[in-house]
Amino acid sequence: MNFSGGIHPxxxxxxxxYRIGILQIPQFVYLHLSQHTxxxxxxxxxxxxxxxxxQKIAQPDGLVSASLHSPVSGKVVExxxxxxxxxxxxxxxIVIESDGHNKTIDFSTKYKEYFRFSAEELxxxxxxxGIVGLGGAMFPSxxxxxxPRDKIIDYVIANGCECEPYLTCDDRVxxxxxxxxxxGLRIVMHIxxxxxxxxxxxxxxxxAYQKLKEKVSTIPNIEIKLVKTKYxxxxxxxxxxxxxxxxxxxxxxxxxxxxxxxxxxxxxxxxNAIVKGIPLIERVLTISGDIDRKGNFLLPIGMMLKDIxxxxxxxxxxxxxxIFGGPMMGIAQESLETPIIKGTSGILFFSDYKIEQEYNxxxxxxxxxxxxxxxxxxxxxxxxxxxxKWDKVNIYSPFDCIECGCCSYVCVAKRPIVAxxxxxxxxxxx
Amino acid sequence: MEEKFFIISPAPHIRKKHSIRTMMFDxxxxxIPAGVASLVxxxxxxxxxxxxxxxxxxxxxxxxxxxxxxxPTVVDLSCIITGLLFAYxxxxxxxxxxxxxxxxxxxxxxxxxxxGLGFNPFNPALIARAFVHIAFPQNMGxxxxxxxxxxATALTILKHFPEQISNIPSIKNLLIGNYLGSxxxxxxxxxLLGYFYLVFKKHINPFxxxxxxxxxxxxxxxxxxxxxxxxxxxxxxxxxxxxMITDPVTxxxxxxxxxxxxxxxxxxxxxxxxxxxxPEGVCFSxxxxxxxxxxxxxxxxxxxxxxxxx
Numbered sequence: 001m002n003f004s005g006g007i008h009p010x011x012x013x014x015x016x017x018y019r020i021g022i023l024q025i026p027q028f029v030y031l032h033l034s035q036h037t038x039x040x041x042x043x044x045x046x047x048x049x050x051x052x053x054x055q056k057i058a059q060p061d062g063l064v065s066a067s068l069h070s071p072v073s074g075k076v077v078e079x080x081x082x083x084x085x086x087x088x089x090x091x092x093x094i095v096i097e098s099d100g101h102n103k104t105i106d107f108s109t110k111y112k113e114y115f116r117f118s119a120e121e122l123x124x125x126x127x128x129x130g131i132v133g134l135g136g137a138m139f140p141s142x143x144x145x146x147x148p149r150d151k152i153i154d155y156v157i158a159n160g161c162e163c164e165p166y167l168t169c170d171d172r173v174x175x176x177x178x179x180x181x182x183x184g185l186r187i188v189m190h191i192x193x194x195x196x197x198x199x200x201x202x203x204x205x206x207x208a209y210q211k212l213k214e215k216v217s218t219i220p221n222i223e224i225k226l227v228k229t230k231y232x233x234x235x236x237x238x239x240x241x242x243x244x245x246x247x248x249x250x251x252x253x254x255x256x257x258x259x260x261x262x263x264x265x266x267x268x269x270x271x272n273a274i275v276k277g278i279p280l281i282e283r284v285l286t287i288s289g290d291i292d293r294k295g296n297f298l299l300p301i302g303m304m305l306k307d308i309x310x311x312x313x314x315x316x317x318x319x320x321x322x323i324f325g326g327p328m329m330g331i332a333q334e335s336l337e338t339p340i341i342k343g344t345s346g347i348l349f350f351s352d353y354k355i356e357q358e359y360n361x362x363x364x365x366x367x368x369x370x371x372x373x374x375x376x377x378x379x380x381x382x383x384x385x386x387x388x389k390w391d392k393v394n395i396y397s398p399f400d401c402i403e404c405g406c407c408s409y410v411c412v413a414k415r416p417i418v419a420x421x422x423x424x425x426x427x428x429x430x
Numbered sequence: 431m432e433e434k435f436f437i438i439s440p441a442p443h444i445r446k447k448h449s450i451r452t453m454m455f456d457x458x459x460x461x462i463p464a465g466v467a468s469l470v471x472x473x474x475x476x477x478x479x480x481x482x483x484x485x486x487x488x489x490x491x492x493x494x495x496x497x498x499x500x501x502p503t504v505v506d507l508s509c510i511i512t513g514l515l516f517a518y519x520x521x522x523x524x525x526x527x528x529x530x531x532x533x534x535x536x537x538x539x540x541x542x543x544x545x546g547l548g549f550n551p552f553n554p555a556l557i558a559r560a561f562v563h564i565a566f567p568q569n570m571g572x573x574x575x576x577x578x579x580x581x582a583t584a585l586t587i588l589k590h591f592p593e594q595i596s597n598i599p600s601i602k603n604l605l606i607g608n609y610l611g612s613x614x615x616x617x618x619x620x621x622l623l624g625y626f627y628l629v630f631k632k633h634i635n636p637f638x639x640x641x642x643x644x645x646x647x648x649x650x651x652x653x654x655x656x657x658x659x660x661x662x663x664x665x666x667x668x669x670x671x672x673x674m675i676t677d678p679v680t681x682x683x684x685x686x687x688x689x690x691x692x693x694x695x696x697x698x699x700x701x702x703x704x705x706x707x708x709p710e711g712v713c714f715s716x717x718x719x720x721x722x723x724x725x726x727x728x729x730x731x732x733x734x735x736x737x738x739x740x
Contacts, residue, residue, distance in 0.1 A: 330443065333436060362548055366684070367632075369732070374736075408442050
């Protein structure tokens with residue numbers, strides 16, 4: 001069952017056929033203490049400590065938080081304030097100077113035969129190894145994997161839609177790590193005691209689809225589902241509607257309709273954590289846009305944007321705009337002094353960018369109403385937010401907005417609707 | 431190394447390549463076939479009416495821009511649509527000075543006085559039409575194309591001179607527009623071309639037009655079954671149904687609201703036609719419903735995703 005609304009922006013998946021590459025180890029990595037939804041982690045190392053690759057350097061603060069591990073071996077230089085790519089302000093990060101040897105801790109693990117262990121043990125292991133959602137929201141995975149007792153999970157969905165233009169990292173992960181993905185899915189199904197696993201792929205990623213189809217041909221309870229490309233299909237509520245025709249209630253979570261959903265890369269990270277014992281210290285991301293050396297790269301978390309630019313020989317003098325994430329929901333970065341975090345799915349460089357500062361009066365064409373996947377009325381939200389009529393704003397449910405940006409994308413008057421809604425949410429919360 | 435700063439702006443960083451201007455331009459294209467048809471059936475003078483209407487529409491918009499010391503808003507092309515739509519509602523031999531006065535009134539008092547495009551509660555072309563209708567009833571009632579002889583439209587005949595019913599043109603002529611009536615109203619086929627273009631371009635909700643025409647059809651069927659086709663095909667049903675009840679600014683936002691709006695317009699049109707003192711009711715019914723648009727909007731808020739019935 002199709003979800004209502006949505007748009008079809010130009011896909012621009014230029015890097016679709018670029019194999020996942022790697023870069024040199026940077027001299028410094030900057031690991032933000034806050035790279036997940038929830039409370040920042042608490043550092044357990046101090047200045048001057050020597051750490052190994054994979055060693056835990058910060059532990060979670062409370063339930064909704066995550067651990068942090070060093071992606072390199074070397075010395076902890078300091079804990080200083082560094083620009084955060086999502087919060088766009090300076091936040092404390094652990095700075096580690098690499099010694100260039102990349103000495104790792106012993107990854108060997110007793111959890112290889114995961115089916116011998118209880119859900120609780122596995123979830124604790126996932127929590128210990130710092131797994132968070134890699135699709136962008138960075139929600140700690142162990143929280144999603146421990147639903148309350150009264151919620152019965154029937155389905156586990158691996159989200160391989162990657163509906164954002166330009167991004168191809170999930171596509172490459174599905175092709176090159178298909179085995180890890182399927183096994184990761186089985187681990188999660190074991191943890192949640194779920195009946196069925198579904199991997200959803202959009203039809204602009206046929207190679208990934210074929211590859212996965214081969215892999216699961218002998219597994220009866222895992223299905224690969226091909227869906228027609230449409231933005232924002234990768235949004236969890238929309239995907240559940242599309243695949244299972246279930247509507248997650250307003251303000252609810254997928255587990256309310258018996259579903260747990262992760263990004264495909266998260267399943268690979270879970271597999272690596274449980275079977276190989278490797279914590280989340282690196283991730284695949286797409287580097288694309290108006291540059292020569294595009295591609296998909298496996299990079300250590302905490303790598304500074306300026307190091308990436310240097311290693312790829314990108315001439316930033318021609319670059320006007322840099323986006324972390326996709327062009328629809330990604331965040332523009334003002335400086336090269338910004339490190340990547342666990343949720344960074346891509347870095348896009350644009351050389352010609354016109355800022356549209358001026359916008360017109362809403363002419364009520366209702367194009368935003370047609371495309372809103374949450375069936376809201378963005379035109380009224382935009383109008384009432386502009387005139388600060390907060391009681392009116394509340395009538396049009398701003399908190400149901402998933403900030404996909406379809407409304408701003410189609411607006412003929414070029415109104416920054418989704419930015420206005422984000423602003424309203426922050427004001428009303430106060 | 432000197433630190434370079436990059437442009438920051440809120441997401442999304444890509445936008446669909448269209449604007450108010452392209453949308454209005456598409457509407458102008460959709461209006462062209464009916465205009466050409468009026469040239470063929472009513473002659474060169476109808477071109478003059480259209481030109482005067484458009485030119486004075488642009489001029490009065492510029493005048494307001496000048497008075498309000500703002501950037502010219504004519505670039506959004508919406509005043510050209512007002513000019514065209516107004517011209518299409520006029521009898522083929524209306525004196526040009528009335529056209530000029532009417533359209534200027536529509537732009538200034540129907541649109542700009544409220545703050546311009548997007549703020550106007552009424553369709554400016556219809557405000558202009560209602561104004562000339564009341565201010566110059568003699569000229570507006572004369573649909574003759576031959577000087578000195580006054581003739582009536584099919585609707586006027588049905589309402590006031592039922593004995594002249596033989597003067598009403600055939601269904602075929604009603605369809606292509608070869609009969610006496612307002613400039614752009616008459617050629618149903620050419621108006622439909624514009625309708626399909628706008629539906630194809632996704633600028634209008636196809637169902638509101640259908641709802642309007644159907645409502646008029648059904649009510650007419652119960653009141654005067656014999657002359658159903660004349661009531662539907664002559665007069666402004668198609669011009670109003672395609673270009674005026676789909677005007678984004680002055681009609682409800684949600685599709686449900688649009689349908690309610692269209693149905694109410696249809697019923698009102700019939701009430702004015704059959705029981706009111708005017709032979710035609712399209713203009714006033716839409717203007718009246720424009721007034722109720724905010725009310726309809728308030729009661730047709732969409733049910734959001736994940737909304738559960740209790």
